Amino acid sequence: MTIVMWVLKRDLLLAMRRKSDVLTTLFFFVIMVSLFPLGVGPEPQLLKAMGPGVLWVAALLASMLSLGRLFAADHGDGTLEQMLLCPESLALIVLAKTAVHWIASELPLVLMAPLLGLQFGLSGDALWVLALSLLLGTPVLSLVGAIGASLTLGLRGGGVLVSLLVLPLYIPVLIFGAGAVDANASGLGAGGHLSLLGALLVLALLATPKAAAAALRISLE
């Protein structure tokens, strides 16, 4: 467990020292969301219907774009190889690194999303559900993304490649995340969707760190 604390502390410190990285992801998200009304027109009804989906797709893309940073710096300076040699479980290290990635790249999006939801005319109730669905869903994105990030480590064109690998796997999260807000709006209640998102999160927590650790060993052999 000490290794988890150590990695958490170190990565958080590094993230704090590179504030611009956090901000670029956040502003990508904001710009991305703002483009949609410009593209489809300002009718409030349309925007209200599209809002949850647009916010979720933007969160997906923002999360995917920031994946490159998950292991790249440690790979570049050789720290990652030391982590592989370390007798502690690599899956735990990956889990800790992914947790910090989520805190640095996705938590700001979750906090910003209700504000952007207001621009799409979502009701107060819907904003709560949106924030909750993002809170449950975005960690899954980071965890699944970690597999893609470790497989494409050091490859040419890795950034585009990771999107091909990871985006199809993000689809269930998108469906249940945006679906939660829709279900709430249509009076069905968001409970079912949020429970499924929670189930996906538990599944991802159990399975993906091991898979990402295996992928790292493949990439750094």
Next chain:
Amino acid sequence: MSTINWYKYASPASFYGLAGKMIPGFAALSGILFIVGLYIGFFVAPTDAQQGEAYRIIFIHVPAAWMSMFIYVIMAIYAGIGLAFNTRLSSMMAQALAPTGALFCSIALFTGAFWGKPMWGAWWVWDARLTSQLILFFLYIGFISLQAAIDDPKRSDRAGALIALVGVVNVPIIYFSVKWWNTLHQGASINLTRAPSMAHTMLAGMLIMALACWMYAIAVTLYRVRLVILERERHSTWVAQLLKDMK
């Protein structure tokens, strides 16, 4: 009673020869079955009461859709065996299967669109089956492009295997999420399930076409795996000997 030494054919060098001997058989079988299947499909099978003649695309559409799913699973199994036991040939088979699977996947998507236009009046609807087929196509593309991006064959095999296994675990999750998404978003305006009583000749034609697709897939995969073997083993002595003999 002598037992065949199966492990012999785990070596790419000996499998190369075996595959070469098997290809003509499978190719011929597939040709015959295609002719028989298409004949039944176009001339023997009765006209559908509701869909008229346009339903006949089923004879290529359904087998292609089946194949695209089977091949993904088989590819993942081969890739998994390659990852677990470090057998080079299994990984090569996985690599050789992927383009055929992607081909069947796109055939299923395109023939589905051609079928959908006269039946539903739309080239594409966001039905659960269509959408999950599209996502399966994306998974194939991901696998192929990851393997293509890695130059070192060992790393490319193992990375491909991992993503294929992750994909296979995700296929049911994706399928059910798309299904629920579909039922929640739009009512059952279009129901893909056909009348349960299908004429026997229709079923026979479809099964023969499916078998023909199997034979085609096997023949093409063996052909492709031979090329993969040659490419990977190009520095070995047996390939050099082979090239010398060909001259």
